[in-house]
Amino acid sequence: MTPAQIRAELVRLHAHIDAELDDEHRDTQYVLEHAAADLHPLITAIDPSAQES
Numbered sequence: 001m002t003p004a005q006i007r008a009e010l011v012r013l014h015a016h017i018d019a020e021l022d023d024e025h026r027d028t029q030y031v032l033e034h035a036a037a038d039l040h041p042l043i044t045a046i047d048p049s050a051q052e053s
Contacts, residue, residue: 001045009042 013035020031043050 006042006046013038013042
């Protein structure tokens with residue numbers, strides 16, 4: 001994954017997380033759990049050793 005691809009994915013995730021947090025009916029814990037799940041593929045693409053066993 002190139003730095004530009006990583007940056008683009010992070011920008012997309014930021015916009016998504018920001019929109020979710022703006023939803024007054026959305027629980028913060030829910031948003032954070034889903035943000036972590038969304039970040040996992042990006043992290044493992046950058047560092048394959050980060051795969052869960």
